[in-house]
Amino acid sequence: MLPREAGGQRCKRRSDHRFRVPARVAPHPRLWRARHSETHGADCESVPRPDRRAAAVGTLVAPCMLAMTDLPLAVNPDHTAPAVGARRRARWRDWMLNLMAAGVGLGVALGLGELAVRWLAPQELIVKRPDIWRAVDTLGWVHWPDLNTTINTGDRTVRLITDRDGFRVGAAGRVEGKKRILLLGDSFMEAVQVEYEQSLAGLLETRLAARFKEPVAVRNTGVGGWDPPQYLLEARRELERERFDLALVSVYLGNDVVQHSVQHYPPRAPAEVHELHLPRSFSYGELIDGVLYPINDFLEVRSQLYVFCKTRLDVLLRQLGLTAAYFPDDLLRQEAASPRWAVTAQILSDIKDVARARGVRTLFVLVPSPAQVDSAEFLRDLKGFRIDPAAVDIAQPDRLLTAAMKAHELDLVDVFPEFQRAEQAGARLYGAVSRHLSPAGHALLEQVLEPLVVARLATPGRRPLTDRP
Numbered sequence: 001m002l003p004r005e006a007g008g009q010r011c012k013r014r015s016d017h018r019f020r021v022p023a024r025v026a027p028h029p030r031l032w033r034a035r036h037s038e039t040h041g042a043d044c045e046s047v048p049r050p051d052r053r054a055a056a057v058g059t060l061v062a063p064c065m066l067a068m069t070d071l072p073l074a075v076n077p078d079h080t081a082p083a084v085g086a087r088r089r090a091r092w093r094d095w096m097l098n099l100m101a102a103g104v105g106l107g108v109a110l111g112l113g114e115l116a117v118r119w120l121a122p123q124e125l126i127v128k129r130p131d132i133w134r135a136v137d138t139l140g141w142v143h144w145p146d147l148n149t150t151i152n153t154g155d156r157t158v159r160l161i162t163d164r165d166g167f168r169v170g171a172a173g174r175v176e177g178k179k180r181i182l183l184l185g186d187s188f189m190e191a192v193q194v195e196y197e198q199s200l201a202g203l204l205e206t207r208l209a210a211r212f213k214e215p216v217a218v219r220n221t222g223v224g225g226w227d228p229p230q231y232l233l234e235a236r237r238e239l240e241r242e243r244f245d246l247a248l249v250s251v252y253l254g255n256d257v258v259q260h261s262v263q264h265y266p267p268r269a270p271a272e273v274h275e276l277h278l279p280r281s282f283s284y285g286e287l288i289d290g291v292l293y294p295i296n297d298f299l300e301v302r303s304q305l306y307v308f309c310k311t312r313l314d315v316l317l318r319q320l321g322l323t324a325a326y327f328p329d330d331l332l333r334q335e336a337a338s339p340r341w342a343v344t345a346q347i348l349s350d351i352k353d354v355a356r357a358r359g360v361r362t363l364f365v366l367v368p369s370p371a372q373v374d375s376a377e378f379l380r381d382l383k384g385f386r387i388d389p390a391a392v393d394i395a396q397p398d399r400l401l402t403a404a405m406k407a408h409e410l411d412l413v414d415v416f417p418e419f420q421r422a423e424q425a426g427a428r429l430y431g432a433v434s435r436h437l438s439p440a441g442h443a444l445l446e447q448v449l450e451p452l453v454v455a456r457l458a459t460p461g462r463r464p465l466t467d468r469p
Contacts (some may be wrong), residue, residue, distance in 0.1 A: 049380040065173070085356050123304040123311075126154055130269060135264050139233055140265030142223055144164050151192050154307075154433025158195050168220045170196040175205055175216035179457055182238055182360070184231040184351070185250030188367055189222025191442065198439040200250075203446040206455065211454055222250070228347040229262040239358045246438075246456050247355045247362045249348065250448075253397040253416075254369030258328045259340045261347055284321075292322060311433065318384025327385045328369050330397045345404035352410055359458050364405065364412040365449060366398060367437075370430045373419045377435070415448050 032454040117123060129151045133141045142164035151160050163174040168190065181188055183201055191199035197206070201220040202414075208216040220241070221234050231249060238244075276294035299306040310317065317323040329335055352362045369378045372394045382389055398416050405412055422430055422444055429441035437445065 028309070045241070068088060078164075098412070102310065110305065113304060117305045117308045117434060122289045125302065125304060125305040125307065126152060126300045128161075132160060133269065135267035135269060137250070137267050138264055139230055140268055141225070143168070152437070153193050153431075155193055155431040155438070158192060158193055166325060168196055168199075168201070168222070170202050170205075175215050175217045177209075177217040178218065179208070179212060179214070180217045180242065180244045180246075180454070181457075182235070182244045182247045182355075183218055183220045183222060183250070184235060184247065185222040186226045186252055186256065187224035188252050188436055189220060189250045190224050190438065191222070192224070193434050193436045194439050194442060198442055199448050200437075200442050204444060204450070207326050207446065207450055208453065212457070213448075216457075219244075227258050227262070228256055228344055228351075229258065230265065232347055232351050232354070233263075233265075239354060239360065244355075244358070244360050246453065247351065247360050247455065249351060249362060249364045251348065251364055251401070252369070253330065253372065253401070257340050257344045257397060257401060258347070259338065259343055261343060269309075288322065295324075307433075313383045315380055319386065320378070323384075325381075325384075327381050327387060328397070331369075331371060331392050331394055333393050333396065334392055336393075336396060336400065341400045341404040344401060345408055345410070348405060348410060349408035351389055352408070361459075362411060363449075363452060363456060364410055364415040365445070366401065366416065367410060368416045368419050368443070370435045372397075372416060373423045374430060375423075377430070413446060413448065418444060418448050438454045 020286050048059075062388070095330070129149060131146060132147055132149065132151065134144050143162045145162055145166045147160055147162040147166075149160050150157050152158070160170065160453050161169050161173075163169045167174075169175070169192050181204065189200065196202045199220075201222075205216060205218045208468045219238065220240060223230075226234075228251070237245060239247075274289065274293035277290045279290045300310070314323070314325075316323060330338075330340065348364060355362045371381050372378075378394065381387065382392070395416070398414050402412065402414060419429055420442075422440075427440050427444070428438055429444060430436065431438050
């Protein structure tokens, strides 16, 4: 039994009250008496407000027991567990209903947004066709021969046709002629962003035939993802198989200035296929590769709303590292002393030597990147990749690579000035989604090259240094 203390009385019903309440946490005296009268009736004596000075005297009471002193009813453990379980089930049911309602609302909103974009601002869906390339030894990957399919890299759907050698041709098929041009390059010459007839190869075939009054064959060996070492390997292979009058080599200044010479490429796909999987580690890169990239690959071929939002959020995606876009390293001033200029020039010189051994002249064309020509693209790159403008020199690739190539006495043309003037005049030389040459870009490139190509085709090449096998 608890001792009687000053300022307080014990309750007569000891089975209900076995402790006292400290004075410093006791409620107002009137509320105290009212609660105890309702709970215990007349059996409980009136309880005056405890004396605060006696608060430190007596038995300490746990906070949880203190909270139960005002319960009007006794707690029955047998009835409490079912009630708690029912409340928990009700809370889970409410959560699930709320989530379902939110999911339905979000789905309806996205559906309406998709319809609105398709109606008001139609977007080009990506059409990925990994089946148009095949893995081969030495070169790494090439086109499948005898293709006739369609592809869309973001700007438009185009038809892709290849001949028996896997070279891209027009709807009329492979052109045969006495005059032949070997075209070497990467995705800028592959040109799957435009129809073949709008590409440099197609335009040259059409306009040179009008110039010479006879068919001129252009063997377009361009393959997306290739580098100058692969141009050299392809030149060796094709110059042994067929006679050519000119080798036209495209050097894209966005990624063709390489730091190493490669003699052999193992068979592989031209681009990585991203499959959805759980991240193997708690890293940002693994989250992107295992989750975000597969989701992107799924949506960009199906949702115009996704393509629309992705295009508008381009700068933010670059800042977060969630885009395949990149800033060309060779534009950075810190790369001025890099060996890449000399290495690339040496590879191109080897192409010249291989062609000259077959009596074939060579002409190299330097194709600028969008960041060099398009001021809006340049500013997006600086903001998206957080690059200091003082660290960039947009004319550096042309200046340094030209100097290195001149040391090898290479015949070259740099179209950067013509592209810059056309862009300033309002021409759209690059695609809006896939930043490759647009039809206008290919037309300008052909316009610059046509008189140079005509002059070299009209002048016989040197006599072959070796007999053809």
